Amino acid sequence: MQLLDGAPASAADLQPLALTGFGHFTTMRVERGGVRGLARHLARLARDCRTVFRAELDIATARDQLRAAIADEPDPVIVRVTVFDPRLGVERPGAEARPRVLMTPRPAAPARPPALRVRTVRFARELPAVKHTGLFGALLARAEAQRDGWDDAVFADDAGRLAEGPTWNLGFVRDGDVVWPAADALPGVTAAVLDDALRAHSVPSSTAAVTPADLPRMDAAFATNAGFGVRPIASIDGVAWDPAHPALERLETAYLGIPLEQV
Known part of the structure; x- marks a missing residue:
């Protein structure tokens, strides 16, 4: 299930991201409830949030939201974690940011794709x-x-x-x-x-x-x-x-x- 700050995301929730594309993300493969390099993915989200929004990201909360997003998904699953602020438009992207976290799971591709x-x-x-x-x-x-x-x-x-x-x-x-x-x-x-x-x-x-x-x-x-x-x-x-x-x-x-x- 696609979640925004832990709640089901609607089309209206995603419209600002679609219109401006102003945000950052990381993508991870979740297998048996785990991720290779999870700590690095979370550190990337925190680091990039400071760069893009000059704001701190609550990594513990994001991790809880990731756990909720994969609860009903097949194993393995790919999850894209996108951080954006729907209040920031093209006129004032430099306004004080309150970033939100979007979890987007999708089926995992085959483990051995062709060369x-x-x-x-x-x-x-x-x-x-x-x-x-x-x-x-x-x-x-x-x-x-x-x-x-x-x-x-x-x-x-x-x-x-x-x-x-x-x-x-x-x-x-x-x-x-x-x-x-x-x-x-x-x-x-x-x-x-x-x-x-x-x-x-x-x-x-x-x-x-x-x-x-x-x-x-x-x-x-x-x-x-x-x-x-x-x-x-x-x-x-x-x-x-x-x-x-x-x-x-x-x-x-x-x-x-x-x-x-x-x-």
């Missing part, structure tokens, strides 16, 4: 440190890539450095090590908890600039987000990899081994 074929697009996310609701540019890049026969897009900055996808973080495997691209990108919770798990398993990881010229030297590529965990990337532009590379299976095993934090 992605993506193309590079010159694009920079606006305020990448915040997971905000302004997704038009990112989704347009995805739409245009799909219309041209690709599965998705991957963003490159003005220096040609690869950064991320529209709704996922990007990673590579090179000589057994995991390489995270060094470029402005949304700091993903799934990428962070996966990196923690890799370090716990003594799998080396590092951050380095990656350009299209570096792709032939990579052994594998992958995407991460809360919905699917680790997803193989079969190709970027004209460079292809084996989506069944053993390193990717090890990454998925490490991710699935991350303990669930109970809601």
Whole structure:
């Protein structure tokens, strides 16, 4: 059930968000009543609320509302938690904010989606440190890539450095090590908890600039987000990899081994 501050949300409740799109969110996959990286998701909500609204978010209450939102949902379920203030219009978005919390559950996609074929697009996310609701540019890049026969897009900055996808973080495997691209990108919770798990398993990881010229030297590529965990990337532009590379299976095993934090 879609809940706004713990109560059923009506169309009128959602109209201000639809009209202005001024807010921020996080998305998590809930399995057996738990979430990988729950504390990080909640910390993101609190941090972004301070940035966007200059207000404090009651995380304990939000957690209670999340528990209520999943009570009657199938397992597993994806829940998007959106923070917005319906009183803030386009004329005075800087007025004193009283943020509200919207819980939107939806059925979880298959745990092992097919590998992605993506193309590079010159694009920079606006305020990448915040997971905000302004997704038009990112989704347009995805739409245009799909219309041209690709599965998705991957963003490159003005220096040609690869950064991320529209709704996922990007990673590579090179000589057994995991390489995270060094470029402005949304700091993903799934990428962070996966990196923690890799370090716990003594799998080396590092951050380095990656350009299209570096792709032939990579052994594998992958995407991460809360919905699917680790997803193989079969190709970027004209460079292809084996989506069944053993390193990717090890990454998925490490991710699935991350303990669930109970809601």
